[in-house]
Amino acid sequence: MRYLALATDYDGTLAHHGEVDSQTVEALRRLAGSRRKLILVTGRQVDDLIRVFPELPIFDRVVAENGAVVYRPRERELRLLAERPADAFILALKDRGVDPLFVGHVVVATVEPNEKLALDVIRELGLELEIIFNKGSVMILPPSVNKATGLKAALEELSISADRVVSVGDAENDHALLAMSGCGVAVANALESLKAEANHVTKARASEGVRELIESLIEDDLRSADSKRHSSGSA
Structure with missing residues (x-):
């Protein structure tokens, strides 16, 4: 298995108007069943996530506050990676x-x-x-705190290297996240600047795009997405 983990943004990617639909939750469960780790990487605070997303424990790690916090939702353990401003x-x-x-x-x-x-x-x-x-x-x-540094800390806890991770996002603060991953994916509704840097862009928007990505991961470890990208690049 080439990719061992999915790291996904929340708002505008996994969630629509702050909520994750049941189809997407089921897709995440199927991905977890394929022996891959799930990591949520978001600018939101942990307490807010717990309130709006009851299924949070489906994730192995949550990188919150744009990389400043790593949270273990099943154990309810939180680790700060930086200090709050004065x-x-x-x-x-x-x-x-x-x-x-x-x-x-x-x-x-x-x-x-x-x-x-x-x-x-x-x-x-x-x-x-x-x-x-x-x-x-x-x-x-604080300086040098972003989604990439937070994901790095989470991956160290899970003993997974960044090149074995697929990340997906939609906004300005996802550039670092996609850049550090083995495969960076932008959903169809992402900013054009993020799409330009992504290894792959989904056909569908937001959560539907995440489900599209998950199905490709489960089906063939993104190899079909790779072949489509290479074909379009040589056209």
Whole structure:
């Protein structure tokens, strides 16, 4: 077996309007039954995922907060991979009227165009923080924390190398995720910039595209997708 794990984004990929349909859950169960590991890689916070996705324990690992947290859903164990920005930063954002403002274990999140206020505060306080975008959402994290670094930590726990992983996503913050994987896949509704970098683009959108990918993994370990890509590339 060439690919030992699937790493999937949540919103816009696995989920539609924040929910995962029963067909997709069943497809994930079939993939798990093929002795492959399932890893969810998302910008969402763990508590939020538990609330909106009761089937979360189907995953072997959850990389949350855009790579800052690794969660074991069956054991309910959480590991932080970075420190949250200083309280002074969060208070300064509130003083500037940044709303909404979400504070996780590590991530501080808001929406566009609040990144301008956040950048002003970062400069004024002399902080080393990065701003990451996700289709209108804005995440503020310590430097060098992203979905790829979080996935790397999860894979180390599972003793799987990155080249044995298929990853799938749709947005700006999925570039690093796809780049580090053995096969990076963009769903049909993904940003054009992500599609351009992906090894494969699904025919279907969002969760239907994930199901398409899962069926190809189970059927022939993505070999048919490889042959189609090579044929189109030589045309």
